[in-house]
Amino acid sequence: SSLSCFSITPPPRFSLPSFSIRAMTSHIVGYPRIGPKRELKFALESFWEGKSSAEELKQVAADLRFSIWKQMAEVGIKYIPSNTFSYYDHVLDTTAMLGAVPPRYGWNGGEIGFDVYFSMARGNASVPAMEMTKWFDTNYHYIVPELGPDVKFSYASHKAVEEYKEAKALGLDTVPVLIGPLSYLLLSKPAKGVDKSFSLLSLVEKIVPIYKEVVAELKAAGATWIQFDEPSLVLDLEALQLQTFTNAYSELESSFSGVNILIETYFADVPIQTYKALTSLKNVAGFGFDLVRGTRTLNFLKSGFPSDKYLFAGVVDGRNIWANDLAASLCILQVLEGIVGKDKVVVSTSCSLLHTAVDLVNETKLDKEIKSWLAFAAQKVVEVNALARALVGQKDQAFFASNATSHASRRSSPRVRNENVQRAVVALKDSDHRRATSVSARLAAQQKKLNLPILPTTTIGSFPQTIGLRKVRREYKAKKITEYDYVNAMKEEISKVVKLQEELGFDVLVHGEPERNDMVEYFGEQLSGFAFTVNGWVQSYGSRCVKPPIIYGDVSRPRAMTVFWSSTAQSMTRRPMKGMLTGPVTILNWSFVRNDQNRHETCYQIALAIRDEVEDLERAGINIIQIDEAALREGLPLRKSEQPFYLEWAVQSFRITNCGVKNTTQIHTHMCYSNFNDIINAIINMDADVITIENSRSDEKLLSVFHEGVKYEAGIGPGVYDIHSPRIPSTEELADRINKMLAVLDNRVLWINPDCGLKTRKYSEVEPALRNMVAAAKLIRTQL
Numbered sequence: 001s002s003l004s005c006f007s008i009t010p011p012p013r014f015s016l017p018s019f020s021i022r023a024m025t026s027h028i029v030g031y032p033r034i035g036p037k038r039e040l041k042f043a044l045e046s047f048w049e050g051k052s053s054a055e056e057l058k059q060v061a062a063d064l065r066f067s068i069w070k071q072m073a074e075v076g077i078k079y080i081p082s083n084t085f086s087y088y089d090h091v092l093d094t095t096a097m098l099g100a101v102p103p104r105y106g107w108n109g110g111e112i113g114f115d116v117y118f119s120m121a122r123g124n125a126s127v128p129a130m131e132m133t134k135w136f137d138t139n140y141h142y143i144v145p146e147l148g149p150d151v152k153f154s155y156a157s158h159k160a161v162e163e164y165k166e167a168k169a170l171g172l173d174t175v176p177v178l179i180g181p182l183s184y185l186l187l188s189k190p191a192k193g194v195d196k197s198f199s200l201l202s203l204v205e206k207i208v209p210i211y212k213e214v215v216a217e218l219k220a221a222g223a224t225w226i227q228f229d230e231p232s233l234v235l236d237l238e239a240l241q242l243q244t245f246t247n248a249y250s251e252l253e254s255s256f257s258g259v260n261i262l263i264e265t266y267f268a269d270v271p272i273q274t275y276k277a278l279t280s281l282k283n284v285a286g287f288g289f290d291l292v293r294g295t296r297t298l299n300f301l302k303s304g305f306p307s308d309k310y311l312f313a314g315v316v317d318g319r320n321i322w323a324n325d326l327a328a329s330l331c332i333l334q335v336l337e338g339i340v341g342k343d344k345v346v347v348s349t350s351c352s353l354l355h356t357a358v359d360l361v362n363e364t365k366l367d368k369e370i371k372s373w374l375a376f377a378a379q380k381v382v383e384v385n386a387l388a389r390a391l392v393g394q395k396d397q398a399f400f401a402s403n404a405t406s407h408a409s410r411r412s413s414p415r416v417r418n419e420n421v422q423r424a425v426v427a428l429k430d431s432d433h434r435r436a437t438s439v440s441a442r443l444a445a446q447q448k449k450l451n452l453p454i455l456p457t458t459t460i461g462s463f464p465q466t467i468g469l470r471k472v473r474r475e476y477k478a479k480k481i482t483e484y485d486y487v488n489a490m491k492e493e494i495s496k497v498v499k500l501q502e503e504l505g506f507d508v509l510v511h512g513e514p515e516r517n518d519m520v521e522y523f524g525e526q527l528s529g530f531a532f533t534v535n536g537w538v539q540s541y542g543s544r545c546v547k548p549p550i551i552y553g554d555v556s557r558p559r560a561m562t563v564f565w566s567s568t569a570q571s572m573t574r575r576p577m578k579g580m581l582t583g584p585v586t587i588l589n590w591s592f593v594r595n596d597q598n599r600h601e602t603c604y605q606i607a608l609a610i611r612d613e614v615e616d617l618e619r620a621g622i623n624i625i626q627i628d629e630a631a632l633r634e635g636l637p638l639r640k641s642e643q644p645f646y647l648e649w650a651v652q653s654f655r656i657t658n659c660g661v662k663n664t665t666q667i668h669t670h671m672c673y674s675n676f677n678d679i680i681n682a683i684i685n686m687d688a689d690v691i692t693i694e695n696s697r698s699d700e701k702l703l704s705v706f707h708e709g710v711k712y713e714a715g716i717g718p719g720v721y722d723i724h725s726p727r728i729p730s731t732e733e734l735a736d737r738i739n740k741m742l743a744v745l746d747n748r749v750l751w752i753n754p755d756c757g758l759k760t761r762k763y764s765e766v767e768p769a770l771r772n773m774v775a776a777a778k779l780i781r782t783q784l
């Protein structure tokens with residue numbers, strides 16, 4: 001089956017509202033694809049499990065695209081995006097478009113279908129998936145293209161054109177969105193075994209011809225605008241990278257006649273050199289900038305913007321859920337008009353709305369006042385249009401007035417401010433918050449107490465969340481079962497997980513986190529200053545979504561959050577039970593944060609709350625406490641100049657949580673990413689006793705840092721197998737990986753664990769995988 005949508009019966013054409021003819025200036029960079037109630041997730045998972053057909057999946061996808069286009073058209077958006085839908089990931093879609101399928105997936109040419117596509121995304125019985133990594137500084141993950149000098153690029157997925165035609169058949173001339181050639185190459189990695197001298201950028205000559213084919217086909221289909229997303233332009237580009245960009249677009253230029261080209265940037269402002277190169281491009285009709293995160297763009301614009309081009313002004317925040325301050329935005333837009341000329345400003349979102357929640361109308365349980373402060377993707381579309389209309393003199397007074405009222409209510413609401421918390425944060429500023437002894441001295445003290453074998457085995461925390469388990473939690477939440485029954489069910493689950501780990505031979509146990517729906521939401525629900533949505537889902541990778549809490553006020557911890565579960569679990573075993581907490585930086589980075597207070601201020605508040613919990617756990621006799629900082633790296637600002645400050649307060653926040661514990665209490669942390677080489681000093685500076693870290697999907701890239709002689713004395717557990725895939729690794733394979741690690745790491749510091757938590761896996765996968773993992777550790781112990 002192919003990815004095309006030919007089999008879909010087209011729904012009727014829309015009738016567009018009359019004002020859309022005059023509201024000429026609104027644009028949306030991209031839109032969430034998962035659906036207001038995660039329809040795509042359920043369709044994908046049912047298809048993957050063989051419970052529904054490819055046709056059924058395609059129908060759900062087509063229905064979702066239809067309703068998105070319909071909403072934007074009815075609101076009156078002028079430039080409506082297409083090809084922002086994806087069955088898994090838009091970078092993988094680009095890999096498919098370019099025919100850059102790694103040979104191991106056995107693709108023999110022709111249009112790329114579901115089989116090859118989903119094998120690349122998820123692996124299959126015989127081949128692991130391609131690597132996945134974070135999309136810039138977001139919590140969205142993309143599939144990393146693997147390229148080498150031998151890749152034979154070909155136009156192998158016509159999805160962009162098909163989506164364009166699909167919308168066209170509905171009466172809409174959409175703007176097809178492509179990831180531009182520079183960003184595509186910069187998001188790629190060299191394929192395994194490729195010579196070190198190979199440069200990814202050298203492939204630009206080979207991919208540009210494919211882009212030309214796509215552009216030609218889109219033009220032939222009637223496209224009047226094409227959007228090239230080049231978010232990499234906001235990075236600190238080297239001269240060669242910028243030159244590659246300029247070359248690529250000069251080369252593409254010949255195909256740009258007869259169609260308007262928009263180059264869209266987002267997530268930060270572009271550096272001034274890049275701004276100059278970008279706005280010097282001749283055959284391009286418009287440039288898009290993120291005016292929410294890009295605070296310097298306004299100055300750049302003042303210093304010069306080509307008179308015949310459109311400015312796509314991203315004033316509506318695509319990364320957050322707060323209602324736009326319409327009056328303030330309108331002011332900015334008017335200033336921009338003064339700079340670039342009337343009718344040259346197109347009102348837009350700061351980036352794709354992929355990174356915000358889908359639709360506020362489904363939030364029936366949210367507090368009314370808080371709800372009035374918010375706007376999700378569907379509401380942001382309305383805001384963009386309202387601003388665009390206001391700019392051409394069609395201001396909707398009532399809409400602007402109610403927006404002003406909700407902003408005033410948020411500014412003055414007593415639920416936002418807590419004086420005690422504010423004072424505690426101010427008091428933090430006089431100390432370094434560091435444990436008194438060195439990590440090696442602490443590890444020695446801990447070993448005396450814990451008496452662990454060499455290469456200790458552990459897991460990252462969660463065990464599979466079965467349907468039964470989720471049901472119990474749901475029913476308890478809906479008050480269908482009593483607290484007593486709920487607690488008993490959880491205890492039973494914990495006892496099962498404890499017994500399993502004892503049977504498998506683990507050294508450090510976990511309770512399995514059965515009481516947690518999500519590692520951030522669970523804590524947010526028990527902290528003050530957080531609000532929750534029912535359907536505020538954001539895609540994380542493939543069918544996986546997260547529902548970030550909303551931090552709206554000062555954060556504090558009214559009572560202990562995990563002590564009962566951890567001490568209950570500890571009482572079931574004589575082996576050490578790890579207490580399991582989410583760290584402040586991760587809570588911050590995986591929440592929708594306040595935009596009325598600095599991020600670091602909010603982070604310190606969370607750190608103080610987690611510190612209370614750490615100390616309560618220690619008092620309750622928990623000797624190992626893991627404080628997950630899964631998302632520390634992804635909060636790293638994209639621009640180098642902003643990174644030191646972030647790392648300083650992020651690392652400080654982590655240390656605040658545990659600087660007060662005894663030497664004998666072992667602090668673990670866990671991180672969900674592999675490219676930590678550039679922040680290794682910050683990680684060492686966190687001063688944790690043991691770090692477990694994702695590793696297996698990136699060919700032990702992270703281990704290379706230890707070759708370079710970094711002085712690293714803490715314990716470390718680089719994941720030995722990929723938990724994102726259903727594949728079960730063999731004992732031999734795992735032993736092999738462990739040996740590779742021992743080639744670079746001292747056997748006294750190495751821990752053996754999977755890449756991440758197991759909550760999304762099935763017991764039928766987890767049990768044999770863990771059994772093999774413990775067996776591999778035991779085998780190697782005998783060989784040391």
Ligand code: GLN
Pocket residue numbers: 460461462513519580628630670671672756757758759
């Ligand atoms: N302790 C968490 C778990 O195991 C960590 C998850 C994560 O790192 N994303 O689920």
Ligand code: ZN
Pocket residue numbers: 460630670671672694755756757
């Ligand atoms: Zn993880």
